[in-house]
Amino acid sequence: MSSLPSLSPRLRQGSGRMERIDRLGWRSATCFDSHGLRVGLRCNQPGLLERLEPHLPPGWKAAASPVVDQVFSLWVGRSHPTRGGRHIHLYAGPSRRLRTSSLDEALALLESEIRQGVAAGSCRRTFVHAGVVGWAGRAILVPGRSRSGKTTLVAELVRAGATYYSDEFAPLDGRGRVHPFPKLLSVRGEAGCDVHVRPTRPEELGGVVGREPLPVGLVVLASYRPGADWRPVPVGPGQAVLEMLAHTVPARLRPAASLRALARAVAGARVLKGERGEAPETAAKLLEAVEERVRSSRRRAGQRGMR
Amino acid sequence: MNPVARRKGLVVRELPGELLVYDLERHQAHCLNETAAVVFRAADGHRSVLDIAEHLAGSSGSEADAEVVRMALERLADARLLESAAEAEARPGMSRRDAMRRVGLGAAVLLPVVTSVLAPTPTEAAATCVSSCSGQPNGTPCSCFSSDPCTESCVSGLCSDGGGC
Numbered sequence: 001m002s003s004l005p006s007l008s009p010r011l012r013q014g015s016g017r018m019e020r021i022d023r024l025g026w027r028s029a030t031c032f033d034s035h036g037l038r039v040g041l042r043c044n045q046p047g048l049l050e051r052l053e054p055h056l057p058p059g060w061k062a063a064a065s066p067v068v069d070q071v072f073s074l075w076v077g078r079s080h081p082t083r084g085g086r087h088i089h090l091y092a093g094p095s096r097r098l099r100t101s102s103l104d105e106a107l108a109l110l111e112s113e114i115r116q117g118v119a120a121g122s123c124r125r126t127f128v129h130a131g132v133v134g135w136a137g138r139a140i141l142v143p144g145r146s147r148s149g150k151t152t153l154v155a156e157l158v159r160a161g162a163t164y165y166s167d168e169f170a171p172l173d174g175r176g177r178v179h180p181f182p183k184l185l186s187v188r189g190e191a192g193c194d195v196h197v198r199p200t201r202p203e204e205l206g207g208v209v210g211r212e213p214l215p216v217g218l219v220v221l222a223s224y225r226p227g228a229d230w231r232p233v234p235v236g237p238g239q240a241v242l243e244m245l246a247h248t249v250p251a252r253l254r255p256a257a258s259l260r261a262l263a264r265a266v267a268g269a270r271v272l273k274g275e276r277g278e279a280p281e282t283a284a285k286l287l288e289a290v291e292e293r294v295r296s297s298r299r300r301a302g303q304r305g306m307r
Numbered sequence: 308m309n310p311v312a313r314r315k316g317l318v319v320r321e322l323p324g325e326l327l328v329y330d331l332e333r334h335q336a337h338c339l340n341e342t343a344a345v346v347f348r349a350a351d352g353h354r355s356v357l358d359i360a361e362h363l364a365g366s367s368g369s370e371a372d373a374e375v376v377r378m379a380l381e382r383l384a385d386a387r388l389l390e391s392a393a394e395a396e397a398r399p400g401m402s403r404r405d406a407m408r409r410v411g412l413g414a415a416v417l418l419p420v421v422t423s424v425l426a427p428t429p430t431e432a433a434a435t436c437v438s439s440c441s442g443q444p445n446g447t448p449c450s451c452f453s454s455d456p457c458t459e460s461c462v463s464g465l466c467s468d469g470g471g472c
Contacts, residue, residue: 120429129432146434169433238325238338242424245336249433251426255329259320259336263327 004030004053007066009040017094021073031063032056035171035179036124038063039114040071048076055111057118058182070117072110076103092117115168115183119249125171125179126254126261129247132165132178133157134210135287136294138217139178141170141265143247149224149279151186153286155200156279158185158207160287165210169249174257176264177213216265217290219244221273222282230282232274237263240271268297310359310380311390312350328388334426337386342367343419346379347388356380369417379419386421 008029028049029042034057077087085101119127130143131154151167166181184199241262276282318329326344328337349359364371
């Protein structure tokens with residue numbers, strides 16, 4: 001039984017091109033909120049909506065209104081054995097993003113498109129492409145591009161006892177705190193096309209999912225080199241903001257809000273940059289660095305209290 | 308002509324000892340160290356290079372040095388943070404090495420630094436490993452969706468027109 005409300009989405013700002021898609025004949029639809037963005041989702045087969053639910057972004061909430069910021073549409077055609085099976089079309093707004101015969105492929109792309117749409121469109125959060133874990137009441141951020149080793153390091157931090165927040169995005173609020181975005185971890189084996197991503201629950205790594213927003217304690221700007229020893233150099237706040245801006249999804253869309261969130265995030269954080277070797281050794285050193293940071297802040301607070 | 312720093316089309320954010328400047332036209336972000344930031348703020352078209360040098364000396368507690376200001380103006384011009392009319396005046400054709408020699412090691416801490424990055428588009432920043440290369444540009448990070456990599460266009464983790472294998 002789906003917990004999604006039955007609502008036919010209507011774009012806040014419609015367009016002529018969208019009207020053409022609207023007329024295709026949608027039989028089931030819903031709307032949900034994610035980080036302040038309202039998203040509509042519709043398909044032409046009534047039973048399909050329940051299959052879409054696991055593909056929604058983590059932390060989604062049922063929407064009360066059908067007026068949405070973004071709409072995604074999934075059209076599943078009838079099966080034509082002589083014409084390469086059925087045709088499935090995926091639309092993001094008025095743009096067709098995929099034509100395929102595989103429903104699983106369409107659902108995988110839909111999930112990714114919705115997450116990226118939320119990351120770009122959310123006005124309440126500044127999404128940084130980064131892995132995130134919690135440790136000692138602080139967040140550890142690992143910004144980086146895809147395939148830069150974020151998930152490997154995040155998985156190792158979770159195995160070492162850190163709380164899982166995300167392996168893809170760090171949603172920062174206006175105070176610079178990180179909110180959870182706990183999608184399943186995309187754990188890879190060896191690099192390359194022949195090994196597939198395995199969606200992994202943090203519990204499989206012995207971890208738990210964080211629920212509360214955390215202030216940033218450590219930002220890790222790491223590049224992987226086999227055999228390297230983690231000997232990072234500290235980075236100043238301004239340089240840290242620039243480094244993180246390079247991974248900030250709405251950097252061009254909302255530069256002032258992005259700079260504000262990033263500046264606040266790094267204000268109380270240590271920022272370290274360097275080459276890392278294998279993830280287990282690096283993870284242990286990162287957790288130690290956060291603990292040291294927390295201890296020194298407590299010492300400083302104690303000294304202020306004495307005065 | 309007195310140097311004039313750009314004021315329009317920028318988002319400016321202060322940090323302790325640094326200044327962040329986002330150029331809305333070029334989508335570039337710059338981090339100015341304290342010396343570059345003081346010169347950027349002081350370049351208002353009313354102050355000459357010598358006036359700015361005195362202003363800088365007052366805020367840093369060191370001796371006034373016009374060479375440091377010229378060097379800062381050169382850095383700001385490179386970052387497109389000066390009005391075009393002032394740029395020609397700001398370029399004395401002096402290399403960084405020449406400037407350091409003239410300024411002296413004692414003043415090296417005062418040397419202006421401007422670091423810059425190009426802000427990514429939302430697609431570039433959010434680029435995640437896609438499970439299908441359909442509709443994705445070449446070079447997009449990907450991981451195989453199908454159990455048979457030969458049918459996919461994901462080659463060594465990047466989308467490619469050529470297809471796998």
